[in-house]
Amino acid sequence: MSEPLLRRRELLAGLGAGSAGLLLPGQAAAVSRQDIRSWDDTTDVLVAGSGSAACSAAIEARRKGVPVLLIESLPQFGGSSAMSGGVVYAGGGTALQRAGGFEDGVEDMYRFIAGNSGSHPQLRKIQRYCEESAAHFDWMVALGVPYNERFTSAKELSLGDESLYYSGNELAWPACDNARPVPRGHVPGRRVGAL
Numbered sequence: 001m002s003e004p005l006l007r008r009r010e011l012l013a014g015l016g017a018g019s020a021g022l023l024l025p026g027q028a029a030a031v032s033r034q035d036i037r038s039w040d041d042t043t044d045v046l047v048a049g050s051g052s053a054a055c056s057a058a059i060e061a062r063r064k065g066v067p068v069l070l071i072e073s074l075p076q077f078g079g080s081s082a083m084s085g086g087v088v089y090a091g092g093g094t095a096l097q098r099a100g101g102f103e104d105g106v107e108d109m110y111r112f113i114a115g116n117s118g119s120h121p122q123l124r125k126i127q128r129y130c131e132e133s134a135a136h137f138d139w140m141v142a143l144g145v146p147y148n149e150r151f152t153s154a155k156e157l158s159l160g161d162e163s164l165y166y167s168g169n170e171l172a173w174p175a176c177d178n179a180r181p182v183p184r185g186h187v188p189g190r191r192v193g194a195l
């Protein structure tokens with residue numbers, strides 16, 4: 001096999017940085033695509049992308065102790081996740097909901113999402129999402145995502161440091177008849193505070 005034009009070490013050092021190409025873990029700079037004629041590496045888990053889905057998978061795989069290689073095709077890390085408002089629709093009795101005195105259940109969350117998912121809702125996925133939602137929230141808190149134990153009745157994305165609000169139309173008819181209205185928009189506080 002011929003020698004690769006760029007060795008892994010050279011990539012990690014960020015040679016040829018400055019334009020779109022390949023990003024590696026711990027690497028701040030990108031390598032131009034046209035400078036990469038061949039490249040190889042070995043890993044147990046390869047994660048393509050660096051958005052929230054990819055990073056979640058990479059974190060969990062790494063926690064299991066297996067080597068993980070995460071690659072991103074764009075020169076910026078984070079995908080659309082990094083551009084998002086960071087609102088996570090969570091419920092079923094998250095720690096933040098309980099702290100705010102809101103009682104939520106898997107069944108209510110399921111009825112709300114299923115009722116707002118158009119004519120062909122993926123009910124099994126929705127059920128699982130609702131069942132695991134409170135645990136997912138705990139997972140993010142354990143990772144260090146800062147939430148404040150504060151609720152706002154403001155309808156739009158909170159500009160204060162509140163972390164819980166009604167991000168959907170839970171209070172509006174007919175949703176309010178189908179499921180008990182509960183705020184489920186979980187967003188990191190603008191000013192950091194411990195949960």
Ligand SMILES: Cc1cc2nc3c(=O)[nH]c(=O)nc-3n(C[C@H](O)[C@H](O)[C@H](O)COP(=O)(O)OP(=O)(O)OC[C@H]3O[C@@H](n4cnc5c(N)ncnc54)[C@H](O)[C@@H]3O)c2cc1C
Nearest residue numbers: 048049050051052053071072073079080081084085086087
């Ligand atoms: C402005 C904005 C605000 C939003 N706000 C919210 C919000 O508040 N709450 C909410 O729930 N949702 C929000 N969304 C939607 C949410 O951001 C997306 O649904 C979510 O980020 C998708 O995550 P993902 O990990 O699946 O994909 P992405 O975050 O898009 O990540 C995919 C990554 O994979 C990379 N990639 C693709 N193919 C390859 C490949 N072959 N090799 C290597 N890398 C590859 C892409 O370049 C990209 O970086 C918002 C979206 C936008 C645009």
